Each structure stands twice: as structure tokens, then as C-alpha cells.
Amino acid sequence: MKVTVLKTAEEIGVAVAKIFTDEVKANPDCILGLATGASPIPTYNSIIKTHKEEGISFKGVKTYNLDEYCDLPKADKNSYYTFMHEQLFNSLDILEENVHFLDGNATDTDAECRRYDNEINEAGGIDIQLLGIGNNAHIGFNEPADSFTDGSFKVKLTDSTIEANKIYFDENPMPHYALTMGVNQIMSAKKIVLIATGPKKAEAVRNMIKGEVTPQVPASILQNHNDVEIFLDEAAASLL
Numbered sequence: 001m002k003v004t005v006l007k008t009a010e011e012i013g014v015a016v017a018k019i020f021t022d023e024v025k026a027n028p029d030c031i032l033g034l035a036t037g038a039s040p041i042p043t044y045n046s047i048i049k050t051h052k053e054e055g056i057s058f059k060g061v062k063t064y065n066l067d068e069y070c071d072l073p074k075a076d077k078n079s080y081y082t083f084m085h086e087q088l089f090n091s092l093d094i095l096e097e098n099v100h101f102l103d104g105n106a107t108d109t110d111a112e113c114r115r116y117d118n119e120i121n122e123a124g125g126i127d128i129q130l131l132g133i134g135n136n137a138h139i140g141f142n143e144p145a146d147s148f149t150d151g152s153f154k155v156k157l158t159d160s161t162i163e164a165n166k167i168y169f170d171e172n173p174m175p176h177y178a179l180t181m182g183v184n185q186i187m188s189a190k191k192i193v194l195i196a197t198g199p200k201k202a203e204a205v206r207n208m209i210k211g212e213v214t215p216q217v218p219a220s221i222l223q224n225h226n227d228v229e230i231f232l233d234e235a236a237a238s239l240l
């Protein structure tokens with residue numbers, strides 16, 4: 001694991017965006033795994049800036065998002081589909097047919113998860129996967145569990161995750177289920193970049209980097225990947 005501590009979330013965004021735009025320059029048909037949440041927003045802002053300033057085209061790029069809420073219309077302001085379009089896709093020249101999500105409203109969620117995993121594998125697998133980390137060390141929506149998960153699946157969100165994410169839902173109730181890529185699917189990405197900022201992430205970050213590899217700390221599995229870069233601000237790195 002390569003750990004980099006920077007002063008601000010904006011500096012992290014610039015550094016992480018460079019990893020992604022360098023990949024797009026070198027490999028215009030690359031496959032990117034993308035994440036939602038507050039952590040990747042500065043990265044997306046910086047990718048958009050580079051796209052505009054340097055004219056890098058995303059027309060050949062395919063993206064696969066980590067997760068999506070269940071029982072939330074695709075167009076809802078809190079769907080991850082909406083988030084990604086607002087924060088990134090609408091400002092790039094990426095083609096709509098090249099952006100991919102799990103369908104959290106599928107009637108047969110098992111079939112939907114197999115479809116998604118097969119599509120990623122048939123596309124050649126993810127070149128770079130972006131991750132945030134939950135306060136309980138979840139990645140995607142892989143919550144602490146008794147074993148590491150494999151492919152995509154439907155998950156019941158923990159109270160800790162509902163508490164952390166419900167601020168976005170105003171008066172509407174937050175979904176309690178989601179579809180997410182599984183841990184092994186995430187681990188099959190050729191390169192993984194994780195961002196954590198703020199004091200609430202410090203314990204999860206310590207356990208991820210310094211603790212034992214255990215499904216009770218889902219992000220700890222990243223210790224077993226041979227190309228992981230972790231970007232932290234000082235608050236998130238404070239317990240290392």
C-alpha cells in the first residue's frame with residue numbers, strides 16, 4: 001500500500017485526478033471503476049478541469065460504478081446515477097452508453113448482479129478503481145461481515161451507514177438496501193485508489209492499514225492487493 005498524506009481535500013483531488021487523466025491519456029479506451037460520496041468530489045472537479053483545459057476526450061472510456069441504492073428511482077436526486085451525472089458525467093464528453101450502474105430497481109436482483117459482473121469481466125476488467133471508505137471501513141457498500149464477499153450482491157445497510165448517509169435525504173426516508181460490487185470484484189481491479197478525509201475516518205483508516213485483514217474491516221483486504229494508493233488528509237491519517 002502506498003500511503004500519501006496531503007494537507008487538503010483539494011490537493012488530494014488534484015493528485016488523484018492526475019492518476020485518472022494520465023490513464024485516459026495513455027489508454028483512451030480504459031475502464032474506470034467510480035465511487036460516490038463526498039470524498040471523490042474534489043477529484044471529479046479536477047478531472048473536469050483537466051478535461052476542459054487539456055481537451056482530453058473521454059469518448060472511449062467506460063465506467064462502472066461501485067453501488068446503487070435499491071428502491072430509489074434512477075432520477076431521484078439521491079440516486080448514485082444522478083450523483084455521477086451531476087458531479088462528473090454531464091461535464092465530460094463521455095458517452096451515456098459507456099456509463100454503467102447496477103440497477104437498484106431490478107425485480108430479479110441476483111440476475112442483475114450477475115449481469116453487471118459479467119459485463120465488467122467481458123469488458124476486460126477495471127483498470128483503475130476509485131474508492132472512498134465508510135466510517136465502519138466499508139468499501140462500496142460491503143459492510144463488516146463474517147466473510148469477504150465475492151461478486152455483486154444486495155446488501156442490507158448497517159445502522160452506522162444509514163446514520164452517515166441519511167443527511168442527504170432531507171425529509172425522505174433513506175433506502176435500507178443497496179446493490180454493490182463485492183469485495184473480490186473490487187479486488188480484481190488492476191489498480192485501486194482510495195481517498196479518506198476528515199477525523200471520522202481516522203479509526204477505519206488505521207484498521208485498514210495497520211490492523212489484521214478481516215471481513216469485519218472490509219477495507220483491510222486492500223493490504224492483499226499489489227497496486228493500491230491511499231490518499232489521506234492529516235485528520236484521516238491522525239491515528240497511523
Ligand code: GLP
Pocket residue numbers: 035036037038039040066067131132133134135139140141161165
Ligand atoms: C457511501 C458509499 C461508499 C463511500 C462511503 C463514504 O456509503 N457507498 O462508496 O465510499 O459512503 O462516503 P463519504 O465519502 O461521503 O464519506
